[in-house]
Amino acid sequence: MSDEPTLRLPAVPEPPDGHRRAWRIAGLAALLTLVLLLPIGMYLVLRGGGEPPAAPAGSPPSPPAAPTSPPPSSAPAPAPDGRISLTTLANSTLTVPPWPADNLRGPSGRVRFHDGVFAVPPAGTGREPPSCGRLVILSVAYGDVDRDGAGETVAGIGCLIEGGSKQIVAFDRNTAGRIVTMGPVVATTGEIRDIRDGSASVGDDGVVTVRLGDYQVCCDDRTPQAWQTRGYGWHDGRFVQVSGAARMPANRYVTETSVSTGDLVLGPAVAGYRYGTLTVTVRHGWGTLPQRVVVEFHPSAGLERAGTAWPSPGPATGPGFTVTVDPPPAHGAVTRTFTFRRPAAITGGSLDLEVAGSTAAVARLGEATVWNNSVTASIRTVD
Template identity: 40%
Template sequence: MPEQDPLRARFAAYRGDVTDRIDGPGPDAARRTLRRRRRATVVTGAVAVALVVAPIAAVAALRDAPPPGPSTLTPTAEPTWSPSPGPSPDTSRSPSSPAAPDGRITEQQLRAAALDLPAWAGRNCADTTRVTLLPATTGEVDRPYLISVTHGDVDADGATETLALLGCRIGEASAKQVVAFDRDAAGRIVTLGRVARTHEEGDGGFENVRAVAVADGKVRVQVADIQPCCSIPAYWARQQWRTYGWDGERFAQTGGPTTWGRDSRLTDLAISAGPFVLGPADERGRLQGTVTLTVINRGPLDADRVAFQHMEAFGTPDGGDWNRCEPARVQPEWPSCLTEGVPAGERRSWTFRFRLGPEGLQAGLSVWLVHYGTDYRYWPDLTPGDNRVAVRVDR
């Protein structure tokens, strides 16, 4: 029908235009699409199907549908690629452990708490359970007291712990120990463990703790082999720094000396004596007596000076080698005679004369030998058993 020719012509033109728009992609378009797919980390199947199927379906629909009116379609933007998000967090994992509690404890807080203490060595100190520490000024015996505290991370947990130097008096001296304290998650003070204590048996034992420090996660303890008291001079003591570390269960020594060895300041002296020989009485009834003392130095050191003590019981000095004795100095416990020394490996003798009154002699005469230095300090002997001699009296 001729009246339909205009419609057919319009429809044919429109169909040609649409067909050009929806024809499948050519090689260039396919390569671009492939590159996009290679770059993408995740492309869903639905998108791929839509990109391929949609143009074909559109062609079929247009071919079967009645001629449309003017086009109202707007071009759809080409799909853009975005990287897929990373894997979601694993919510089944437990959160990281909380920070370790702060174990910095003051002296006041320690003294206010009821503490469980490690046992003391060789001392009958009070109960070690639920102990309340006394101040360092206490005069009570057999009761633990707090001397000092220091702080540092000693168990490698990233938090600070407290090191306490504790004492327990026994007369003038005290047993001592270094104890580490911490806090639990609830903030309560807990005993981490003992670092070191005095009066342990063996060559490595010590009788005093002089200082405590923390460095590089280790506990450093200054110990001494002697605790000055009861007229024992402080200079007799030898000091060592020993290092202790936490092994997860207890503290153990990890550095420093483990024994004391022989004191290099001491030597081995021995004394012997002849009889105390009494002569006849003079017109006033007084007696004269003479005794000879011999000193041997077995070494290893020279003795700068030697002293004889308790010779007052023999009587009043009355000649002989008293002139070899140094005049008395103003200081307590000056010996009866302080005289020249004896080199190592040698022996020397002194003869002393005394004048005795009519009252006669005291019973049990004896002489003690003591090693002195040039600075007037006196020293113990390596073998003190032969530093005293009993003197027999001959009439």
């Protein structure tokens, strides 16, 4: 117990009875107000918000509420991975772009490959470019050709029958994982007659570079080829050339000539024979201009030359014969008319023609497009 004296506070005087009644009334009013406001506060708490209660009159205004930040936007989904293995590509259904009109043509659109090959059903013959025997996936390369941050697949596809058409095609995957075709990069058309297998590659800038040739060697052919490298970039939904030469270099061993003709029509019989004429047109497309053009004729039974306007015949070629005619002008055409006769008793038949150019240095120029320098003329009779 402390020895210090106890400090006593002054006594609070008791309020008179009137004041006590006033305090009781004020306390009862405060309690009643609290009871009335408690459910409203509970409702606002459970509701999770709501407008705050109004400030009493004369109170200073409350500071404005801080703006609520919008939720951060979700990041864009990454581009699908378009790297497709050669095994997967070689056993898939692919959309193959159309083949060039001036070369061998095969199926396009949806094609089902098995072990990298699709066997082309036989087609009828005619004066259109012949169909190839099979479609073959030759090679694949990878790179980000469309600059979307993910790789794509660049594949070489051939339409082949002892040579033939080739094209480089870009493939990707969609968001569902399915293989889709972006489009052709380059194909063997015009002065481009060959694409070196496995030469396609994709650079860091997305450009596809390919090794291209002006002539396609087949079988025992030893004609020298000219090669160059060109680059192709993806712009506005298609591939366009962005580097390399626009024309093929000169090749003194290669030309592009073509031959065309109509039917050989034989008229009424005269002294046991029917006579008729055939108009033959030889054109020069590009490459070395021939100094001479040799036309080989392979007639069916009984058909022979008639009249005196024929050039001197060259050496026999089996049942046929050859003649040498003047060449067409550069990028132009020359037309010659030949007369034939046949015993009147023979009907039907055909006449096959083939042209080949030569120069003083090259005995037989290589034909850049091999399917259009020969033609078959049907033989028919009229009375």
